[in-house]
Amino acid sequence: MRDKAAGYVKAEKKAGMAPFLIVLLVVLAAYWLYRQRTKPRASRQALKPPPTANVLIAIEQSKIESPHLEVLQSDAHGDAEATRRRASDEAENVIELQRSPLEKEEIGSDISNALNGVEAPASDQLHLVEPAFQTDPTFAISGESPFTDKQVGTETSQPDSHTVHSAESTANSSMTATVEITNNSRTVLAEAGSGEPELTTASSIHVFEEPNREPMEESAAQQFLKSSENEAGRPAQRYRPPTQKSPRTASTRTRSEEPNGKRSSESALDIFVHLTFDRSSFCTIGFLPKLAPELGEEVDAMSGKEAWRLLAQEDWYQDIQPEDMGDRLRYGIELRAMSADQRPVRWQLKGRDFCVLAGHPRASGYLSTPRLLLGRTDVVLCINEMASEVESVLAAAGCEGYTKIGESLGVPAGWVGFRGVLPTKALSLDSEVDQLYALKPAPDIEIDFEGGIRLRNSIWLAGYPPQIKLYGQTNSAGRILIDGKEAEGSAEGSLIADGYDQVGDHSVYCEGQSRSRTYSVEAPPDSWDRWTSYRFERASVCGPLVQLESKGVVSKPITIPMSNPVLVGSEPGQIFQCSARSVGRWRGFVPFDVVWALPAQPFTSDKRTARIIQFADKPIAPVNLETKRAVSWCNAILDASRKGLRIESDYSDSSVRWREYRNAARKLQRTRR
Amino acid sequence: MTPNELLMWLSARKKGSWPQFRGAVENLGLEDSSGEAGEDTSLPLHQRVRFGLERLGHVEFDTEECENGWRVVPPALALCQHDAVVTAVLCGARSLPLLKRIETSAGGMQIDQIPFPDCPDIIRIESANAQDLEELGRREGLLCQPDAPEALLSGLPPVSHVKKWPRQALPAGGKDWEVKQLIIERRNIKWRTVTPKEANAPDAEGLFRFSRFQTPEYFLREGRETIKLPGAIGKYLILFRYKRRVLRYNRQDRSLSVPALFRPPLLTERALILCSGMPPSLSVAYGRPRLTYRDIPEEVAGLTAEVLGQDLR
Numbered sequence: 001m002r003d004k005a006a007g008y009v010k011a012e013k014k015a016g017m018a019p020f021l022i023v024l025l026v027v028l029a030a031y032w033l034y035r036q037r038t039k040p041r042a043s044r045q046a047l048k049p050p051p052t053a054n055v056l057i058a059i060e061q062s063k064i065e066s067p068h069l070e071v072l073q074s075d076a077h078g079d080a081e082a083t084r085r086r087a088s089d090e091a092e093n094v095i096e097l098q099r100s101p102l103e104k105e106e107i108g109s110d111i112s113n114a115l116n117g118v119e120a121p122a123s124d125q126l127h128l129v130e131p132a133f134q135t136d137p138t139f140a141i142s143g144e145s146p147f148t149d150k151q152v153g154t155e156t157s158q159p160d161s162h163t164v165h166s167a168e169s170t171a172n173s174s175m176t177a178t179v180e181i182t183n184n185s186r187t188v189l190a191e192a193g194s195g196e197p198e199l200t201t202a203s204s205i206h207v208f209e210e211p212n213r214e215p216m217e218e219s220a221a222q223q224f225l226k227s228s229e230n231e232a233g234r235p236a237q238r239y240r241p242p243t244q245k246s247p248r249t250a251s252t253r254t255r256s257e258e259p260n261g262k263r264s265s266e267s268a269l270d271i272f273v274h275l276t277f278d279r280s281s282f283c284t285i286g287f288l289p290k291l292a293p294e295l296g297e298e299v300d301a302m303s304g305k306e307a308w309r310l311l312a313q314e315d316w317y318q319d320i321q322p323e324d325m326g327d328r329l330r331y332g333i334e335l336r337a338m339s340a341d342q343r344p345v346r347w348q349l350k351g352r353d354f355c356v357l358a359g360h361p362r363a364s365g366y367l368s369t370p371r372l373l374l375g376r377t378d379v380v381l382c383i384n385e386m387a388s389e390v391e392s393v394l395a396a397a398g399c400e401g402y403t404k405i406g407e408s409l410g411v412p413a414g415w416v417g418f419r420g421v422l423p424t425k426a427l428s429l430d431s432e433v434d435q436l437y438a439l440k441p442a443p444d445i446e447i448d449f450e451g452g453i454r455l456r457n458s459i460w461l462a463g464y465p466p467q468i469k470l471y472g473q474t475n476s477a478g479r480i481l482i483d484g485k486e487a488e489g490s491a492e493g494s495l496i497a498d499g500y501d502q503v504g505d506h507s508v509y510c511e512g513q514s515r516s517r518t519y520s521v522e523a524p525p526d527s528w529d530r531w532t533s534y535r536f537e538r539a540s541v542c543g544p545l546v547q548l549e550s551k552g553v554v555s556k557p558i559t560i561p562m563s564n565p566v567l568v569g570s571e572p573g574q575i576f577q578c579s580a581r582s583v584g585r586w587r588g589f590v591p592f593d594v595v596w597a598l599p600a601q602p603f604t605s606d607k608r609t610a611r612i613i614q615f616a617d618k619p620i621a622p623v624n625l626e627t628k629r630a631v632s633w634c635n636a637i638l639d640a641s642r643k644g645l646r647i648e649s650d651y652s653d654s655s656v657r658w659r660e661y662r663n664a665a666r667k668l669q670r671t672r673r
Numbered sequence: 674m675t676p677n678e679l680l681m682w683l684s685a686r687k688k689g690s691w692p693q694f695r696g697a698v699e700n701l702g703l704e705d706s707s708g709e710a711g712e713d714t715s716l717p718l719h720q721r722v723r724f725g726l727e728r729l730g731h732v733e734f735d736t737e738e739c740e741n742g743w744r745v746v747p748p749a750l751a752l753c754q755h756d757a758v759v760t761a762v763l764c765g766a767r768s769l770p771l772l773k774r775i776e777t778s779a780g781g782m783q784i785d786q787i788p789f790p791d792c793p794d795i796i797r798i799e800s801a802n803a804q805d806l807e808e809l810g811r812r813e814g815l816l817c818q819p820d821a822p823e824a825l826l827s828g829l830p831p832v833s834h835v836k837k838w839p840r841q842a843l844p845a846g847g848k849d850w851e852v853k854q855l856i857i858e859r860r861n862i863k864w865r866t867v868t869p870k871e872a873n874a875p876d877a878e879g880l881f882r883f884s885r886f887q888t889p890e891y892f893l894r895e896g897r898e899t900i901k902l903p904g905a906i907g908k909y910l911i912l913f914r915y916k917r918r919v920l921r922y923n924r925q926d927r928s929l930s931v932p933a934l935f936r937p938p939l940l941t942e943r944a945l946i947l948c949s950g951m952p953p954s955l956s957v958a959y960g961r962p963r964l965t966y967r968d969i970p971e972e973v974a975g976l977t978a979e980v981l982g983q984d985l986r
Contacts, residue, residue: 364699453674453678464678524769525685525687528765536829538829539829541825543730543747588823
């Protein structure tokens with residue numbers, strides 16, 4: 001009966017749950033329909049652009065630190081030119097995505113409206129300003145964002161096309177927004193660096209969320225390191241030679257520093273190319289990221305999906321040597337890391353087709369440098385395709401006798417090297433931006449300090465002064481003065497003058513071009529403090545210096561034959577058993593002055609060979625101890641005495657002294673009884 | 674910069690950080706070869722130079738008064754009594770004026786300046802008695818350590834004293850760790866690769882090496898205890914437990930040799946080097962590299978064996 005009743009109760013419960021099950025099914029069905037709607041979008045996203053794409057895909061890093069926004073404007077021929085506009089001018093086109101992810105539909109419609117509002121030729125640029133770098137999941141204007149690499153451009157068949165820029169910084173955002181835009185045009189989303197277009201579509205404008213797995217859970221640091229801009233591990237820009245302008249007159253603050261002298265979080269630290277030759281002329285090339293002191297001595301940095309542990313040196317981190325060095329040189333490398341206080345740090349070397357390397361006072365081998373210098377022997381690396389062009393420029397610069405090195409000598413694949421490049425003629429630059437700037441030495445004079453032992457900055461150690469070198473068109477240099485005295489050339493090719501290597505401050509002055517540099521020579525210290533590096537129970541150590549800690553240890557070690565390992569002193573209780581060693585003689589420190597060395601087992605020893613050895617002629621000390629050690633002391637002496645062993649000694653009255661010790665031992669033993 | 678100039682630079686700076694040292698080594702015109710005999714992992718150049726300076730007693734690294742950095746040792750003469758002569762090896766800070774003063778002041782004593790790869794020149798002075806050398810030291814402001822090898826070895830605890838080493842759990846795992854265990858099988862002693870899980874097993878015992886980024890860490894597992902200790906001490910402790918002898922002393926040419934795998938711990942090796950001033954030479958016998966220390970008095974060999982828990986062969 002009880003079972004039956006229980007069955008009824010269960011049936012009633014099932015009937016009560018039916019509405020809930022129905023509701024659940026409806027919800028699931030609705031969800032399935034929703035998924036069906038979104039799938040085509042996701043699949044469309046994977047499509048590649050049609051081969052007819054004929055308009056520039058804009059790939060450019062936006063200048064966020066500037067109040068101006070740089071935009072690309074497509075002209076009728078599909079070429080792009082950079083124009084500058086104030087952010088306020090773009091207000092109507094800028095869409096601030098400062099909403100939570102839940103409001104995506106509204107955002108979508110906003111963008112739709114905005115783009116529809118563009119409608120017109122009047123506004124042919126659209127800035128989709130996406131989430132800034134911040135921990136807050138809401139979006140902010142990218143003007144505060146430290147990094148922007150991702151840009152969006154539209155591809156269109158119409159001459160008056162709409163260019164869409166996304167100055168995007170998704171590093172720390174919780175949502176990555178992708179925009180589809182069409183106005184009878186094909187749309188291309190291009191990712192900076194990779195240059196791989198991702199999306200073509202038609203018909204309408206949508207904003208939708210990428211299928212982010214755990215967007216809200218990832219930390220700011222993780223997002224920064226894994227951000228799409230860093231996926232390829234390459235900077236967004238390639239190296240551009242400097243524009244030839246009149247000298248700067250205004251602010252001298254570099255772009256990498258904030259007014260307070262701190263490095264701006266948006267700027268990237270330099271990566272140098274480092275080349276060393278071994279004795280067989282085989283070269284090794286690595287990258288030297290500049291030291292970021294706030295990161296500590298070991299930094300885990302990301303370059304794309306590759307992780308590097310950077311180990312600090314004084315000015316930069318230890319070399320890193322990627323396997324695809326040739327590609328990294330050509331297309332650039334970018335490293336990202338986070339400081340302990342969650343400040344993003346970025347290093348970059350922009351991609352280039354050739355590279356000039358020169359000796360550096362604080363590094364072995366050669367480091368990348370902006371330009372060849374007259375009279376300095378440098379190394380030039382260039383891609384294979386440019387080898388002949390580079391050689392012709394080098395010939396024009398008067399470079400002779402350099403050697404060409406290839407892959408067999410360690411040069412990265414696709415590259416060729418020129419070693420021993422010594423330009424002798426200055427070359428003028430072709431245009432405002434000369435692509436071969438780095439290979440064309442300027443006529444300027446440069447005073448350089450090389451070699452010696454540099455203690456810090458411009459201070460050298462006495463006895464190891466710097467070699468003073470002059471580079472550039474030295475015939476126009478006029479007189480060179482060191483501390484006011486005319487300099488002479490030394491056998492090594494450096495400049496010297498009386499007292500140039502003496503302790504004190506020195507200056508080098510080039511009269512012809514009003515160039516000067518100073519250096520100092522400092523005397524070495526003449527005393528060093530004693531200190532302790534290791535502390536043990538028995539001693540403290542510093543280098544070869546040992547301070548024995550035990551009380552009573554005599555400073556002089558004693559050497560005794562292993563046949564007599566029992567050592568006794570003049571005081572009852574002074575007894576020491578030498579450790580067993582498989583050598584003929586024992587040497588070590590004993591905590592008292594040894595008077596006698598006795599065999600370990602006198603009763604079983606051979607009387608013909610065994611003996612008592614006297615080390616010192618020291619009278620017995622009148623101490624009456626009743627310790628265990630005193631008993632051992634007595635026993636050792638009495639046992640040796642009972643056996644009647646010979647005494648080996650350099651002292652004349654050794655027998656008398658031995659009897660004195662034997663009597664004292666007997667007396668002590670009797671007292672104990 | 675040469676190693677001699679590096680020592681001058683270190684002496685002028687007196688002490689500094691590890692990055693400063695690494696940066697200075699970058700300036701050395703030395704080759705970054707793959708490694709050094711007797712080391713478990715291939716060593717980068719700056720580590721080779723560091724160990725060279727450390728073993729010779731010129732500079733101490735990451736010790737009590739120079740944590741995470743280096744500090745130069747005050748200039749000192751390390752004396753060692755040989756049969757007929759006493760040798761003094763110049764250790765610690767150097768400067769050009771100091772070297773000139775020593776040369777002038779040495780008088781009739783024989784001074785040798787011996788170049789050695791990756792190390793500053795070895796400067797050795799010989800005299801018939803220790804008093805002359807001690808007097809030279811006093812005149813020129815050099816500290817003197819009589820019987821330096823014996824004094825060093827006498828101050829060291831035997832390898833079997835594991836009390837002072839910290840108890841620390843093994844790293845739990847991770848993709849970057851390379852884990853090896855020191856295996857002694859009959860006549861063979863070698864490192865065998867194991868997984869972090871095997872090393873962490875409750876019944877695992879022995880010496881384990883966890884390496885990451887070319888930096889090895891050594892752990893000894895005995896019973897319930899896991900002790901973190903220097904690798905060389907761990908190896909000799911294992912040899913002591915297994916009663917294996919690896920030290921070989923040749924009384925005729927007064928040389929002490931060990932398999933390169935069993936390079937002695939730093940201060941023990943420093944004591945051996947101070948006997949002659951020369952770092953060990955590497956030789957290969959039956960395909961096995963050995964390190965040989967020269968001019969080792971028998972008493973020092975015996976004392977070394979005692980510290981290392983070994984018997985001389």
